[in-house]
Amino acid sequence: xxxxxxxxxxxxxxxxxxxxxxxxxxxxxxxxxxxxxxxxxxxxxxxxxxxxxxxxxxxxxxxxxxxxxxxxxxxxxxxxxxxxxxxxxxxxxxxxxxxxxxxxxxxxxxxxxxxxxxxxxxxxxxxxxxxxxxxxxxxxxxxxxxxxxxxxxxxxxxxxxxxxxxxxxxxxxxxxxxxxxxxxxxxxxxxxxxxxxxxxxxxxxxxxxxxxxxxxxxxxxx
Numbered sequence: 514x515x516x517x518x519x520x521x522x523x524x525x526x527x528x529x530x531x532x533x534x535x536x537x538x539x540x541x542x543x544x545x546x547x548x549x550x551x552x553x554x555x556x557x558x559x560x561x562x563x564x565x566x567x568x569x570x571x572x573x574x575x576x577x578x579x580x581x582x583x584x585x586x587x588x589x590x591x592x593x594x595x596x597x598x599x600x601x602x603x604x605x606x607x608x609x610x611x612x613x614x615x616x617x618x619x620x621x622x623x624x625x626x627x628x629x630x631x632x633x634x635x636x637x638x639x640x641x642x643x644x645x646x647x648x649x650x651x652x653x654x655x656x657x658x659x660x661x662x663x664x665x666x667x668x669x670x671x672x673x674x675x676x677x678x679x680x681x682x683x684x685x686x687x688x689x690x691x692x693x694x695x696x697x698x699x700x701x702x703x704x705x706x707x708x709x710x711x712x713x714x715x716x717x718x719x720x721x722x723x724x725x726x727x728x729x730x731x732x733x734x735x
Contacts, residue, residue, distance in 0.1 A: 516537055517618055518539045519553065519614070520540075521543065522543040522555060522556065523558025523561040524558055526561075527542055532607045551572050554617060555572075555575065555577045556580075557580065559579065562592075565577060565579070566653030567653050569644070574643040575642075576620075577598050578617070579592045579601070580601055582602065582603060583602070633666065633713055636666075640663070647705060650708050652705060655700075657682065657697060658704070665723075670724075672720045672722070672723050673722050677721075698714060702714055711727075713725065717729070
């Protein structure tokens with residue numbers, strides 16, 4: 514079996530190259546990534562979190578570990594909301610990182626089995642890799658955007674109510690953050706229609722949202 518290839522993004526991550534290579538990994542820096550084969554995992558410095566959607570769009574659901582500096586609840590929330598799979602701590606030695614990296618790579622190998630693609634029109638989602646495409650164009654989504662899209666996609670052609678969206682995507686049973694739905698629907702529409710593609714997410718006034726190819730035949734749709 515060949516040595517796992519680890520993509521290092523950011524100064525703190527690149528500083529680990531020698532230690533990782535001594536542990537049996539092959540490393541490449543972000544500057545060489547376009548010319549390198551697909552990595553088995555990515556390590557990012559804390560200031561590189563904004564690159565995660567692009568990495569997801571390019572390589573799907575490979576393990577991504579983000580440096581958070583210190584292990585706090587706030588840091589963990591920030592890490593997971595960015596779309597990373599896990600965090601690592603540049604403030605301590607590499608032993609914890611090596612253990613986390615090994616666990617994620619082992620899990621990826623065990624779960625790397627074919628799954629059925631989900632599709633509406635030219636929108637295609639691979640749930641096993643979290644890769645989203647409109648036609649041949651990759652679409653990079655944050656973890657929350659992807660969760661919302663999957664909820665709509667699993668119920669394609671039907672109206673998904675606001676209360677269900679809040680419960681499933683935001684774990685909110687009280688409706689206290691209801692305005693966030695419009696914000697994320699707008700984010701999704703912008704990314705899905707960025708290449709001039711047809712609208713797929715439709716607003717059903719007073720009811721919720723419907724993901725369908727073409728205008729759904731429902732009263733109050735927009």
